[in-house]
Amino acid sequence: MAYHKVQDILELVESFHKQMRHALDQVSQEADSDGVEWLSKELRQHELHWQAALAGYEKQVAEGVLDTWLQYFPDEEVRYQIDSIEIKQGMTLDELTDLNSRFRQALIDLYETLSQASSAPRVHDLFQQLLEHEQAVVSQQSRKQQDSELVENRTHKKA
8 A cells, every 4th residue: 555645645636726727717718607707716716725724734844744654545536536527618607516516525535534544633633624624615615606596596586
């Protein structure tokens, strides 16, 4: 079984974020859709929050958190989940929202697995914090989507 440093795992997750953001940016530029632009903006904002959450752990580099080795990392499972998310030109907002949900769920699964698999308290805390943050993002996006659907439904009833 391969070992991975926490820092390497976080760099891989960051690359997943960049892939998703880049694909959405391309679709957003090519599509004239407020919804696609909204989703792209949400993802960019999430990445800024994700990086800010990690910045808090910069000080723990000295304490060895990022240099901690983990034995279990579901590399192939996560890559498969992320790689199966393919963003194409002309996708509807519903399709993009579904892909975003699958992306978020893959990260939630990863953080949950790593949090449970870590015996080092500080590493466990890092992945638990990232898990809770990701769950909060999903909850917030779900509420925003429900709110926008309510507004859209009210608008159509008045017409």
